[in-house]
Amino acid sequence: MNLKQLSQQLGLSQTTVSRALNNYPEVSEQTRERVKSAAIKFNYRPNARATGLATGRARAIGHVIPMNSTEVLNPIFAEFIAGASRTYSKHGYELLLTMAATGTEDSVYRQIASRQSVDGIIVHGPRIDDPRISLLQELRLPFVIHGRDTANTSEYAWIDINNRRAFFQATKLLTDLGHRDIALINGEETMTFASRRRIGYEDALQLANIPLNRQLLFEGDLTEENGYLAASALLGLTKYPTAFLVSSYMGALGVRRAIHSAGLNMGSDISVIIHDDELSYFHNSGDIPQFTATRSSVREAGTLAAEMLLAIIDNPSAPLPNRLLEANLIIGESTGPKKR
Amino acid sequence: MNLKQLSQQLGLSQTTVSRALNNYPEVSEQTRERVKSAAIKFNYRPNARATGLATGRARAIGHVIPMNSTEVLNPIFAEFIAGASRTYSKHGYELLLTMAATGTEDSVYRQIASRQSVDGIIVHGPRIDDPRISLLQELRLPFVIHGRDTANTSEYAWIDINNRRAFFQATKLLTDLGHRDIALINGEETMTFASRRRIGYEDALQLANIPLNRQLLFEGDLTEENGYLAASALLGLTKYPTAFLVSSYMGALGVRRAIHSAGLNMGSDISVIIHDDELSYFHNSGDIPQFTATRSSVREAGTLAAEMLLAIIDNPSAPLPNRLLEANLIIGESTGPKKR
């Protein structure tokens, strides 16, 4: 059923029916009621394409997931999107998902913009000197970045966690516990989050007068396997690290496996601190959680990012918002004083 | 730039420009070339909403992710979608993502259908006697189910793996190794995949003359935590199981943790077989993978499901396709003969 048919059923013009449904004032309460109940009765909902064409608004938001060459899909994106989608459905927006392989990103974003199937975009996984920021600015497409590019000083909307502070605190906790050989199992340092976490780590080492040992650094996709491989290699060193800082729960699962297969005990022999995005499949909860962690809900970040973007779309002339979330340091079972 | 502006630039009618771009035959090769290069030059791409309105096709596919009450988002869906999205972009389709909480599903699907923003739907996570099948049939919206509902005998398109056979083989491998107390850590049995896996498991037990012990069954979200809790409880039994069958990699990570904290060794003391969806963040690869597994790529299933759906949309009168994929049994390090 379309608007024309519905209005014929009611013996009203399309104009009046449309206005009644969209809560315009120039319709009597009586007819509005009549129209609305008829719409429910006939299960009428406006055709999204037609509404979009008429209003020039797609009522949809695009999420572009970067897929790196190794075809790895980060579960963190999924959780973020789950958070954002709640906001969208609450506001009558749809969510358009696009995967963009590294290298094709420029054309993917241009295509999205010119096809006009979305009113705004959420940018995932920002990298240092990310060309997408200026591209989207040029395309005049509202966007919010999950993360931020500290190398880019222009104005853009972002939501991020205080990665530097979080990893500073985590590292400091370890140095306070007496650890001096602390490994960092990090995401790829082209990603801004990983770079900032490393800086926080280095700051804390410096504070404790511990020279940076590049041997103890790993960067790469934070998969279980990579966590295992990195930690296994590190534990094979003669002077192996007594503490690990791991940028994700998934990587930490591999680190835990490596610790166990080396015959060591997590918590007593080797301390581990993770960053906990509160993924629903990987709860690190309980009174004393398994892992000591810097914790921040990525799902909530998704909700907030979506709200920010919708606000920008509703009021494009307002100053661009940004938001820095602090992570909470949660003490779990995986940390302890350095054994001597 | 829109079609009108582009055609004015070229001194041609909108009709000819449209036809040139859409490769209609009634345009001379010369003008076609001229039009196409102008389109590239001016970065013109048709407005998706207008095209959709004119053709009655949205050129978009909807994926509806069921979110259960515990707000858990299954990473397997994400991997499936990543596979599907390749097919979509190859065919010029977009992907619309919707999260539907249990209970709201009926209205979510109705809304999608009446808004007409998609040409078809992929149904995730089918349950036994799933009402969504008859609903979508009634709404006349093309759909493909990832999984199937064996309780529903009507015609519908699906792609599934042979869950029953896979878990039969896995269980048989364990009984052949001498195991008699085999636990099954399964997904919720309202889900058809879990139900069929359990049947395969029971078939193999029966073949080995092992009575079913309900104490050894667990069903629930296959999170790391649930895997840990279930396995910990089971290992606390006086006559604890010597083998675990785990329906997902994530659950198996928790099982592995439980085995370790019980002071046991996976592979020698306790055998474990998992179902391996080949998630990109959870590789179970290598010459001898960590886990013995029934393996089937969920990403490939996504690609195939998308192709099936697009075929249905292109030719709605053809018989509805379905596809049963076999899982491969891969021997890894996590299984061994029962110790006596």
Added chain:
DNA sequence: GCAACAATTTAAAGCGCTTTGGTTAATTAG
């Protein structure tokens, strides 16, 4: 040189909605 036909091109309608600029009916003011 003209009819017949094919090859190109175009004008205009239509997809289903919103919105501008009316019109009509009811109410109030003078």
Added chain:
DNA sequence: CTAATTAACCAAAGCGCTTTAAATTGTTGC
């Protein structure tokens, strides 16, 4: 009782495309 005002409704244009039906141009045959 008429004019002015307001409340309620409607006709039609327009969003940017596709597609039908018609027009134009080019080509061929006799």
